[in-house]
Amino acid sequence: MLTGDDDGPAVADEPVTLVGQLCTPKDVFARAVSTDRIAVGDLVTFYMAGAYAWNISHHDLLMHPKLLGQLAAHHIT
Numbered sequence: 001m002l003t004g005d006d007d008g009p010a011v012a013d014e015p016v017t018l019v020g021q022l023c024t025p026k027d028v029f030a031r032a033v034s035t036d037r038i039a040v041g042d043l044v045t046f047y048m049a050g051a052y053a054w055n056i057s058h059h060d061l062l063m064h065p066k067l068l069g070q071l072a073a074h075h076i077t
Helices: none
Strands: 010-012 016-019 028-033 037-039
Antiparallel strands (some): 010 037
C-alpha cells in the first residue's frame, strides 16, 4: 500500500472492508482486512486480481456505454 497525502479521513488498528464504486453487495474486494492505518487517497493493490467484467457488472448503473460486440471462445485441439 502506498500512502496518500494524509489529509483524508483515516482509521488505524481496525479491520476495514475495501469496496469499489458501486453501491451493491457484489462490489466488495476484501472484508475485515487488518491494517495498521489506511486513509482516503491511499493506493491499495491486490495480488492476482482481475478487472470488472461485463457479466458481473450492473448494466446501466453508472451509465457506461453498451458493448459493441461479443468475445467468442476458440478451443484449439
